[in-house]
Amino acid sequence: MVVALIALIPIGYLVVRAAEAGPGRIVAILARQRTVELVGRSLLLVTLVTALSVVIGVGLAFLAARTDVPGRRVLAALAPLPLAIPSYVAAFAWISALPQIAGLTGAVLVLTLCCYPYVYLPVLAALRRADPGLDEVARSLGRTPWQTFREVTLRQVRPSAAAGGLLVALYTLSDFGAVSILRYDVFTRVIYTAYRSSFDRSTAAVLSLLLVALTVAISVGESRVRRRDVARIGAGVARQPEPLRLGPLRLPMAGGAGVVVVLALGFPIASLLYWFTTGLSAGLDAGRLGAGIAATAWLSLLGAVACTLGAVPVGILAARHRGRFATVIEQVTYAGHALPGIVVALALVFLGVRVVPWAYQEAPLLVLAYVVLFLPTAVGSVRSSVAQSSVRGEEVARSLGAAPGEVLRRVTLPLAAPGISAGAALVLLTCMKELPATLLLRPTGTDTLATSLWTQTGVGAYGAAAPYGLALVVLAVLPTIWLMRASAHDRGSES
Secondary structure (H helix, E strand, O other): OHHHHHHHHHHHHHHHHHHOOOHHHHHHHHHOHHHHHHHHHHHHHHHHHHHHHHHHHHHHHHHHHHEOOOOHHHHHHHOOHHHHOOHHHHHHHHHHHOHHHOOHHHHHHHHHHHHHHHHHHHHHHHHHHOOOHHHHHHHHOOOOHHHHHHHHHHHHHHHHHHHHHHHHHHHHHHOOHHHHHOOOOOHHHHHHHHHHHOOOOHHHHHHHHHHHHHHHHHHHHHHHHHHOOOOOOOOOOOOOOOOEOOHHHHHHHHHHHHHHHHHHHHHHHHHHHHHHHHHHHOOOOHHHHHHHHHHHHHHHHHHHHHHHHHHHHHHHHHHHOOOHHHHHHHHHHOOHHHOOHHHHHHHHHHHHHHOOHHHOOOHHHHHHHHHHHHHHHHHHHHHHHHHHOOOHHHHHHHHOOOOHHHHHHHHHHHHHHHHHHHHHHHHHHHHHHOOHHHHHHOOOOOOOHHHHHHHHHHOOOHHHHHHHHHHHHHHHHHHHHHHHHHHHHHHHHHO
């Protein structure tokens, strides 16, 4: 119950804070021309990024899974890697090389290249599970490859593409770092500006709640569209499909896929290396960089530990005690996950100033923000790993006289440990990349790699910013390796 209530803090406090402005003020804020423009700009950005991400993600997944395009194994391995690069790091890489792309064009380009893996990964998995016989039957009935792709293959992967598209839309709507660096005004950037530039934070609270309403509307709209899908995935034994022969299109298709991977992965890394070597000539502040690495690692570790400790009781309850109470507790913990980071940060700023001033701009409040934002990631890992472990071991332990606490310590947690550690690694990775909450709530005098990068980029010091971006990417490799090892352990256990 305590963990669930923590997840509801941001929404409850924003409602209270906005209500203090009174109905007249709220209506005035919502009806002003600037608010209407923000809704339009945000929805335009979400629409463009989501549409392009779906096209690129589905196209690359189809090339990797169903065609004879040259280098498709390399493509399958490289295409999802842009997920490891924070969107604000990619934005820094692009605007430092091409300042003229600032605005809508740059925001669409950067966010699309960062977000298409959210579509690519589920669609690739769906194509590998799907029954290839349907495609073969369609071609045997005289359908052209394009007709087969449009009328059969797309119908099979449409639920996965819709789910990935929802993730892209929510990420784009909540993104703060990339749109700020690329100087494109949407809700998150204006909320941050309103918070920083005014003593009256009611405007920021009202805009935050409007952003939450848009997030909920997008989620509800996606679920209604998905319910109308009629796609079917074959349930038979998996069979390797016969690759579609692209003929003279093999090289152009391979070239197109290569361009996407180079733009999404190669260009940001090359740009960071260029500015890193350029910045070295002006001197490297090794002390500040080391302090940033230490602060990032320490605060992210605190966030991962806190999320995991909070997720263990909720995950075990959800896995072992199905019922309305367990379902409600689990779903409540997901409330904060639907909120943009800037909204959670703003709510906790209000909470810190008004209720717990001793914790404002201190590590506990920032860790609380990480818990609200990333608790569902840890809960999902704990629940699934506990559910996959057999209950017979627990029953045997209880039959031998072990107390419930001893059963939990000696049987349940050891069996679920690989999955729990994987969830902790994922939370650690996301805490390292998180920007808006860290920017507003970090302890006084502390700068993480993300906030240092954001600060240096804001004044156009690209050479000084590059070391922080590179260090962040390198630091993110460690939990990624941890995740890969945990995944390999799970596959070994299954086999």
